Every structure is written in C-alpha cells, then in structure tokens.
Amino acid sequence: MSLLVVGLSHRSAPVSVLERASLNTDAQIKLLQDTVAAEPAAEAALLATCNRIELYADVDKFHAGVAELSTLLAQHSGVGLEELTPYLYVHYEDRAVHHLFSVACGLDSMVVGEGQILGQIKDSLAKAQELHSAGRLLNDLFQQALRVGKRAHSETGIDRAGQSLVSFGLEQLSAGADVRTWARGKKALVIGAGSMSSLAAATLARAGVGEIVIANRTADRAERLAQILTESDETDVPARAVPMDAVPLELTRADVAVSCTGATGLVLTAETIAAAVEGRTGQPVAEVAGTDGTRTDVRPLPPTSVGADENCPLDLAAVQSGFSVMGEAAVAGMDAATLEQHAAWVDNGTVDRREALRSAPEADAELISALAATVATVGRIPEHRKPEPAPEAPRPEPVLFLLDLAMPRDIDAAVHRLAGVRLVDIESLAGASADAPMAADVDQVRRIVSDEVAAFGAAQRAAHITPTVVALRTMAADVVASEIARLDGRLPGLDEKQRGEITQAVRRVVDKLLHAPTVRVKQLAAEPGGAGYADALRTLFDLDPETVASVSRAEESTEKNAKNRGPA
Numbered sequence: 001m002s003l004l005v006v007g008l009s010h011r012s013a014p015v016s017v018l019e020r021a022s023l024n025t026d027a028q029i030k031l032l033q034d035t036v037a038a039e040p041a042a043e044a045a046l047l048a049t050c051n052r053i054e055l056y057a058d059v060d061k062f063h064a065g066v067a068e069l070s071t072l073l074a075q076h077s078g079v080g081l082e083e084l085t086p087y088l089y090v091h092y093e094d095r096a097v098h099h100l101f102s103v104a105c106g107l108d109s110m111v112v113g114e115g116q117i118l119g120q121i122k123d124s125l126a127k128a129q130e131l132h133s134a135g136r137l138l139n140d141l142f143q144q145a146l147r148v149g150k151r152a153h154s155e156t157g158i159d160r161a162g163q164s165l166v167s168f169g170l171e172q173l174s175a176g177a178d179v180r181t182w183a184r185g186k187k188a189l190v191i192g193a194g195s196m197s198s199l200a201a202a203t204l205a206r207a208g209v210g211e212i213v214i215a216n217r218t219a220d221r222a223e224r225l226a227q228i229l230t231e232s233d234e235t236d237v238p239a240r241a242v243p244m245d246a247v248p249l250e251l252t253r254a255d256v257a258v259s260c261t262g263a264t265g266l267v268l269t270a271e272t273i274a275a276a277v278e279g280r281t282g283q284p285v286a287e288v289a290g291t292d293g294t295r296t297d298v299r300p301l302p303p304t305s306v307g308a309d310e311n312c313p314l315d316l317a318a319v320q321s322g323f324s325v326m327g328e329a330a331v332a333g334m335d336a337a338t339l340e341q342h343a344a345w346v347d348n349g350t351v352d353r354r355e356a357l358r359s360a361p362e363a364d365a366e367l368i369s370a371l372a373a374t375v376a377t378v379g380r381i382p383e384h385r386k387p388e389p390a391p392e393a394p395r396p397e398p399v400l401f402l403l404d405l406a407m408p409r410d411i412d413a414a415v416h417r418l419a420g421v422r423l424v425d426i427e428s429l430a431g432a433s434a435d436a437p438m439a440a441d442v443d444q445v446r447r448i449v450s451d452e453v454a455a456f457g458a459a460q461r462a463a464h465i466t467p468t469v470v471a472l473r474t475m476a477a478d479v480v481a482s483e484i485a486r487l488d489g490r491l492p493g494l495d496e497k498q499r500g501e502i503t504q505a506v507r508r509v510v511d512k513l514l515h516a517p518t519v520r521v522k523q524l525a526a527e528p529g530g531a532g533y534a535d536a537l538r539t540l541f542d543l544d545p546e547t548v549a550s551v552s553r554a555e556e557s558t559e560k561n562a563k564n565r566g567p568a
Contacts, residue, residue, distance in 0.1 A: 003096045003137060004062065006069040006088055007047075007054030010110050013087035015051075015427040019408040021077035021084065023048055024264060031055070031076040032133045038072065040065040043135040045128040045142060047103070049120050050165070050196070050260075050407035050426060051110050053077070054103075056096070058137045066090055094457050100141060101449045101456075104149035106158060107442065110429055111168045113158040118149045119195060140460070148452045155448065156441040165429065166200045166258070169403045170207065172424045172432055173256065183207035186255035190214050191247060191267060193221035196260040196405055201225060204258070205235040212239040213254065215247050217261075251276035256401040259410040268402075270414040277400055277420045287417045288396075398422040465525040465534040469518045471543050476510045 010018065023031065028046055035044035035057055043058040055073055059065030070088055074081035091099045099108070104121055106113040125142040128134035134142070152158055167179070174182035188209045190201045193216040201212055212229055216222035222241035229239035242250060251257060251273070259267055274285040396419050404411040404425040415423045484503050488494070494502070525533045538545065 002059050003093055004059045004065045005054055005056045005091045005096045005099060008087045009052035010430050012089050015430055017087055021053055021079045022407050023077060027076050031072060032131050034072055036133045038068045040068050043138045044133045045124055045138045047124045056138060062092060094453055097456055098453045100145045101148045101452055104145040105152035105445050105449060107445060111165055114164050115153060116164055118146060121145055144456055152445045152448050156444045158441045158445050164199055165405060166203045169424050169429060173401045173403055173422060180207050183209050185210045187211045187253055189250050189254035189257040191259040192216060192261040193225045198225055200258040201229055205229055205237040212237055213250050214241045215244050217244050248272055252279035258403040260405040261410055266412050267410040270412040273415045273421060274418055280399055286419045288419045396420055461525050462522050465522060468534045468537050472541055476514060480506050480510055
C-alpha cells in the first residue's frame with residue numbers, strides 16, 4: 001500500500017485561499033482523470049467540501065507523487081503552486097488512513113462531530129467509481145472510512161457535540177440566543193436545493209420558522225424540496241418554490257436567508273442586500289464599522305517599496321518636517337483602518353538601519369543630539385502616547401439575517417458593513433469554531449480511529465500477500481497433477497480407485513506441508529513491516545511474477561463484477 005493524500009482545509013489555509021482553490025464539478029472530474037493519467041498514480045479520489053480539498057492516490061513513488069499531486073491541484077484550482085504550497089498538507093500510508101478516518105468521524109471538521117461529512121465521503125467514492133479512478137485500495141479505504149464514521153457516531157456521544165454546519169451557523173446568527181426562540185415565526189428564504197440547502201431548510205423547519213421559500217436555478221428541484229417540507233410529518237411549516245429572479249423581491253419579505261449554491265460568482269451582491277433592507281425599512285442603508293462579526297472598510301494595501309517613503313498611505317505633505325514616517329508622531333490621530341495599512345507598509349518596507357547609517361550619518365547625528373538635549377532638560381525621554389481609539393457608533397439591530405455556506409462564497413463580504421444586516425459566512429464560522437469546546441467523547445473516538453487504522457493496515461498487508469499464496473498453491477497443484485500423470489504412464493495397470501487414493505494422498509501431503517507456512521506468512525505480512533514476506537515467498541519458491549499479477553487481476557475483476565451486479 002502506497003496511499004498518499006495531498007490537500008488543504010480550514011485548518012491549514014485561510015478561507016480566502018480555500019475559496020479561490022475551490023473546484024467546480026467539471027474541474028473535479030478533469031483533476032481525477034489527469035491524476036490517474038499521471039505516472040506516479042494508479043488510483044485517485046477527490047474529497048472536495050466547503051472547507052477542504054483533498055486528493056487521494058495510490059502512488060508508486062512518494063516524492064514524485066507529492067510533486068505531481070501538488071502540481072495538479074494548483075493547475076486545476078487556478079491558484080499558483082508557489083502560493084498554494086505553504087497551505088498544503090501531506091499524509092502517507094498509515095498517516096493518510098488515519099487522516100481520512102478522523103475526517104469521517106468529524107474530528108477534523110469545522111464543527112467537531114458533524115455527520116454531513118459521511119455523505120460527502122460517500123459522494124466522493126461514487127464519483128471515483130463512476131470515473132473508474134478508484135481501484136481496490138481506494139474502494140476499500142473509503143468504504144472502511146464510512147464504516148468507521150458510522151461506528152464513531154453509534155458507539156460514542158460525539159453527536160452531542162457534533163452539529164451540522166447549518167445549526168452552528170444559525171447559533172452564530174442568533175448571537176447566543178436560543179435558536180428555536182430566535183427563529184420562531186420568522187420568514188426564511190433558502191437559495192439552492194442541493195444537500196446543504198435541503199439540510200438548511202429542514203433545520204429551519206424544525207426550529208419553528210413561519211414560512212420557507214426555496215429559490216433554485218432548476219425549478220423542479222426547488223418544487224420537490226418545497227413539497228417534501230410541506231408534506232413532512234415532523235413539521236407543519238408551509239413551503240413554496242420561486243425562480244431565482246424572484247430572490248430580490250423575496251429578500252424584502254424574508255427575515256433570514258441561507259445561501260449555498262454551486263455558483264462560481266456572487267449570488268447576492270452588497271447592492272442587492274442594501275436594496276432589500278431599504279425596501280423593508282424605507283430608509284437608506286448606511287455602512288458601519290463595528291465588531292461582533294462585522295468588518296471595517298479596509299482599503300487594499302498599496303505596493304511596498306523597501307527603503308523608501310513612496311507608496312506610503314500617509315499624506316507625506318501633512319507630516320511634520322524632520323520626523324520619520326515610521327515614527328509615532330506621524331501616525332497620531334490616524335483612524336484604525338489607515339493605521340493598519342501604515343503598519344503593514346512599515347513591516348514590508350522597513351529600512352536596514354545599518355545601511356541608513358552608512359548613507360546619511362549626519363541625519364542620525366542630529367537626531368541623537370536632539371534626544372540628548374531633551375534628556376538634559378527634562379531628565380528623561382518623553383513618551384509618545386498612542387492615540388485614543390475613536391468611540392464606535394452603536395450598530396443597529398439587524399432586520400435581515402444571512403447565512404452563507406457556499407465555497408466560493410455566494411454573498412458579497414461587503415455585506416458585513418451594512419447596517420441592519422447580520423452576515424455569517426464560512427470565514428465567520430471558522431473563527432467561531434476555533435473557540436468551540438471539544439466534546440468529552442472525542443478521546444473515545446480517537447481510540448476507535450487508532451484501532452481501525454491498525455486493523456485496516458493489517459488487512460491491506462495481508463491482502464497484499466494473498467495473490468502470492470494463491471500462486472504458490474496453484475503451482476503446488478500443478479506439480480501434483482504432473483506427478484500423477486507421470487505415475488499413470490509408469491503404472492498403467494492402476495484402476496480408478498487406486499489412482500484416486502494415490503492422488504488424494506499426494507494432495508494431503510502437499511496441503512499439510514504448505515498449511516503452516518502460508519498461515520504464518522499471512523500473519524507476519526499483516527504486521528507492520530510485513531510487506532517483504534511476499535517477495536521472500538516468491539523468491540524461495542521461484543514463483544513467476546506474472547502468475548502472481550494474473551491472480552491479482554482475476555480477483556479485482558471478480559470484485560468489480562460483484563459490485564456491478566449489486567446485492568442479490
């Protein structure tokens with residue numbers, strides 16, 4: 001087994017990078033096809049969710065495999081390899097198995113213990129099977145991961161901590177209030193009709209909203225989801241479907257909107273949201289700079305210029321002569337956003353002071369003289385006080401709540417600055433989940449994962465030697481058949497009963513001689529480091545490598561046919 005995974009997730013990369021690296025359906029298919037076409041990889045599967053992109057492959061060379069998979073991820077995501085590389089993680093063999101099993105149990109999720117990942121793993125396996133990019137190793141791996149995830153949820157209390165991303169997002173929207181109390185009677189708009197949107201609609205219905213409107217580009221799917229919600233025995237929430245072009249109007253009526261589509265561009269712009277809020281309140285929507293999930297209006301950083309004052313965001317003409325633009329006096333009174341820009345500019349453009357001494361010693365000499373004179377007069381160097389933070393205007397209570405679960409984002413991030421709106425997106429959830437408490441059952445789940453990784457490794461190592469053992473027994477059967485044929489030629493007078501007795505005796509002798517070694521070699525091969533026993537067996541008995549390979553191909557063909565037939 002040479003299992004390799006190369007990927008990035010919310011734990012290794014900022015959401016902005018994940019958003020740019022996200023792959024649409026066509027790109028995912030092309031990535032899998034190109035991976036199995038590459039020299040190091042024999043199999044490939046892709047796990048792509050809203051907060052992770054992981055490429056799994058069976059490779060024959062580790063370093064070549066890492067280089068190839070990283071390059072392919074960069075090519076198909078459109079993010080340059082140099083930019084992507086710092087955020088990539090690599091797991092190999094048992095560590096790769098451990099990683100996928102942990103993911104399947106929800107241990108690596110943004111919301112620990114969430115169960116949605118199992119459906120996503122199932123979909124990833126189905127796609128790899130459909131494209132014929134998954135062979136025996138990845139089929140076994142992903143199917144076992146599904147079993148491990150189900151075991152973790154059934155044998156532990158991880159579900160007590162594990163929420164869906166939807167329920168976690170609604171908790172953030174309600175700002176600590178009870179979700180059912182907060183949601184009761186609200187009108188909800190769900191944009192999209194996929195698995196995450198369906199979960200969002202069902203969660204909102206259970207929370208007690210007064211109405212759910214489903215908007216989707218494919219009308220049939222929206223109508224089907226609305227019908228399921230309306231006819232559900234669990235809730236009595238009315239639901240209806242609308243076309244996508246009705247979304248701006250529905251936003252003026254909705255109290256909460258959840259968006260999760262597969263669109264590559266924005267579904268809701270800041271202008272659309274501002275118009276919806278204005279339609280509700282009758283007042284123009286102002287921009288605010290606050291906290292608690294909101295953002296300040298930070299302008300793009302200017303280009304840096306090391307060792308020079310050009311491109312500094314300050315108005316240099318207004319700076320008092322004789323002071324460095326990097327000094328505190330120069331930044332006194334600046335607003336927080338400009339101060340942040342200036343700090344970034346300074347960090348990227350700090351002058352090497354040794355070089356400055358060499359180039360203008362007389363300027364520093366004047367500065368030192370001035371400081372010495374100050375000390376002589378007042379006895380100490382006066383401290384520069386930092387500017388007092390400007391008081392923030394209170395943010396008005398939101399009249400529209402937005403939850404964006406899409407990657408890349410559906411809702412313009414500028415909506416964070418709109419008064420009367422509360423937006424929670426993947427980036428907000430990533431920050432909130434970092435402080436979420438871990439469940440007491442996590443340690444138990446980790447033990448399950450460790451046990452399952454050991455069992456999977458043993459099974460794979462044992463399976464690796466099975467074709468060799470089968471080839472050995474086939475060779476032994478051929479030797480028996482050859483010797484019986486020779487005996488028939490030398491003793492033509494034997495009757496059928498005598499010939500049968502001799503044949504059975506010879507076979508029993510061979511079986512007894514091979515039984516202990518083959519059982520023992522399977523046990524040894526299942527242990528860590530046991531991969532070499534298959535080679536030893538082939539060498540000792542001079543087995544033809546092509547014979548062993550043909551046994552492997554026959555077993556894979558049998559398994560594939562069985563899967564195609566399905567259950568009896």
